[in-house]
Amino acid sequence: MRREEVCLVYLRTNELVPGMCMAREITFFDASAGAVVTLKAGTKLTDMNITQMNMSRVVAGAFIDSRNSEARVISSINSQIKENAISNIHSLADNFMDSSKGVTQSDIDAIGNTTEQLIDELASKKDILINIADIKMYDDYTYHHSLSVAIMAIAIGLEMGYDRRKLDELGVAGLLHDIGKxxxxxxxxxxxxxxxxxxxxxxxxxxIYAAEHLRARKLVSEDCCLGIIGHHERWDGSGYPMKLKGEEIHEYARILAVADVYDALTSNRPYRIPAPPNEAIEFIMGGMYSHFDENVVKAFLRKVAPFPTGSRVKLSNGETATVMKNNNDQPLRPLVVTEEGIEYDLGDYTKNMNIVITGLCDEETARLIHG
Known part of the structure; x- marks a missing residue:
């Protein structure tokens, strides 16, 4: 499939000026107004728009006019596939709620087709780390959260060497894992x-609502149902709904648990602001052996970008830099360029062993979430 021509461009706050034109639609929750705001593709930014995004800690995604065009993220999933996925999940959810109809085989076929497309996209871009800002399209309602979880789960499954059948089942489970909500x-x-x-x-x-509905109609495999039922179980038995522990938890559920928590932490919700990717990753790492399967977490760490391209970071030598490119084998050590134009490839230990990223810049900390 052809690579998308429009790439996400992440801009610093002081680079957002009135008159800049949105390259694609973005929707976010404006906590100060208590309402959802949508800026459509083609919208020219106003001072109020910029204030709303800053107050809501949302990164401005794709712009037609950019002064930081070198710091780009190749989109990991084609936008049309994401839009189709949301439409299919929404349709299935409507039928789930309609007791006179229920989920149909046609609904499942559409979800299965979406899963096939997601697998093809991710399998063709194995060397690209997942940027959470790239896979999010909107504020985190159930449908969009489910898409993000499915993308992350498939990426983990690919890293763990899953065959096509297991990837298909895992992807469907990801898309449907929260449909019971x-x-x-x-x-x-x-x-x-x-x-x-x-x-x-x-x-x-x-x-359980979701799995029982699907089981009664024999629409998905039992493994898929077990993945859905167990995505809130925890390795130490502290989860729900059945308090399973360790390998009692289905392998799909163990993968979905990591993807679900990561996306939830990095999402803009009415009751809290999102965590930056690196902090969410640290939380996941801290839960290894207690909440999450060690092997799943290790695969996750090889596929996710702690510091998304374009984010501003603090270096241990006191300098401030912009992340220009992620190193797949060493996600914590990307290629960065300082404000003075000095380039450090932190993955090159022969030159930059003593330089590490100490964190995101304070003013950037919670802005690298939605794109």
Whole structure:
């Protein structure tokens, strides 16, 4: 499939000026206004738009006018495939909610076709690290979260050497893993405060809602259902709904658990701001052996970019730099260029062994999430 011509370009806050033109649509939750804001492709930025994005800690994705055109991310998934995926998930969710109809074989076929396209895209770009900003299109509603999780899960599955059958099942499980949430009242899903025990018990049942619906109609494999049911189980047995532990948890569920938590942490939600990718990755690493399968986490670390291309980082030598290119074998040591134009390939230990990234710049910390 042809590589997308429009690449994401990540800009510093002081590079966003009124009049810049959006290259594609972006939707985000404006916490100050308590409302969802959509800026369509072709929109010329105003001072208010820039303020809204900064307050919501959203990175401005693709611009037609850019002064940082060298720092680009090759899109890992074609935008049309992502849009089709969202449409298919939305249609299936509508039928899931309609008790008189239910999910049909046609719905599953459409989801299966989406999975095939996602696998083909990711398999053809094995050397590209996943940037979380690239796979997100909108604020994190259930449908868009499910797409991000499916993409991440397939990337992990490819890294773990899964064959086509297992990738197909894993991808379908990823796309459908949260479909049971459409049965959970929206006021519970988006509640800003702590859930009551009763509300939490309702949420804990959403994997079972989904799996039982699909099982009753014999629409997906049992392995796929087990992946959906177990995506909130934890390696140490502290998860739900059945408190399974270790290898009692289906392998698909172990992969979905990592992808689900990573995407949730880096998503803009009504009740909290998103975590930057590197902090979310540190959380995942900290949960190895307790929450997550060690082998899955190691595969995940080989496929995700802790510091997305275009992000501004602090170096141990005191300099500030922009990430220009990620090193697939050493994701924590990308190619960077300082504000003075000095280039450091941190993956080259013969020259730059003593220089490391100490973190994202303070003003950039939570802005590299949505694109």
């Amino acid at each position: 459409v049965s959970v009242p929206i006021e519970i899903i988006n509640k800003k405060g702590r859930l009551t025990d009763e509300e939490y018990n309702v949420v804990r049942l959403h994997p």
